[in-house]
Amino acid sequence: MMIQQITQRLQEVNNLLATCKQDSITFEQALLLSLFYKDFNETNQIVTEAAAMFHDDAEQLNEISFSLFSKAEKFLSLDNLGLQSVDFEGIFNDHLKPYEAKYEEAKDISTGLWREYSAMSNRLDFLPLDSEDYKSLDPLCDAKKAEYDTAHARVNLLYNELxxxxxxxxCVYCFKPVFLSVLVERLKGISGSIISDIRRMKGDAHE
Incomplete structure (x- = not known):
């Protein structure tokens, strides 16, 4: 259930904010924060799920909503001013640098092999097929082409990985701490409304 996942993940966010050095967070910590926002910022789905769950298990929904409300309050009580100075774009770019470096290195190697192969191939075009030079260069050219093909395949693989x-x-690049605060405020409001609605429904049922 999405609302239960939110509660569990928000607890992880709270634990992180309560224990980390906010102005120098790691990439993995930045990813945890930004993924929470990315995964749960569409709150309409939460409301739809809660409405369906109310008919199936209102008590469980009430418990989960209380838990979410409590964790949202905890988040909003935490001092997260340190996050405001974090360069999330820089963290994202630094994380990608090793991937980019491997790709660029492989691309340079592949380009060099292609030039060597092209030079051999061009030379073959001007040699008589029955000449000794052709016979000795032809297998070398084939070997260089195979070497290039292997290197080029690695370039494609590293590009895809990048x-x-x-x-x-x-999401780390796009993340701003204020996004998270606004989302948690919204989650607190939604969970509070669910709790109030269930309480009202119970009251109506007893009248």
Whole structure:
């Protein structure tokens, strides 16, 4: 259930903020914060799920909502001023640098091999097929082409890894601490409304 996941993940956020040195957080810590916002900022789904859950298990929904409300209050009571000075864009860029370096190195190697292969291939074009030079150069050219193909495949692999990691973690680049505060305020309001609605429904049922 999404609302239960939010409660568990918000506890992780609270634990992090209560224990980390906020003005020098690590990439993994920045990712935890930004993923929470990315995964749960569409709160309409929470409301829809809660409405369906109310009919199936109002008591469990009430317990989860109380827990979420409590954890939201805890978050809002924490001092997170240190986060305001964090350069999330810089953290994201630094994280990608090793991926980019490996890709660029592999690309340079591949480019060099292609030039060597092209030079050999061009030379072959001007040699008689039955000449000794052609016969000795042809297998070397084939070997260089195979070497290039292997290097080029590695370039493609590293490029895909770079793109996948960029896509997976781009939320860090976009993240602002105020986004998280606004979301948790909204979650507190939603959970509080659910609790009030359940209490009112129970009251109506006893009248």
């Amino acid at each position: 793109q996948q990691e960029r896509d997976r973690t781009f």
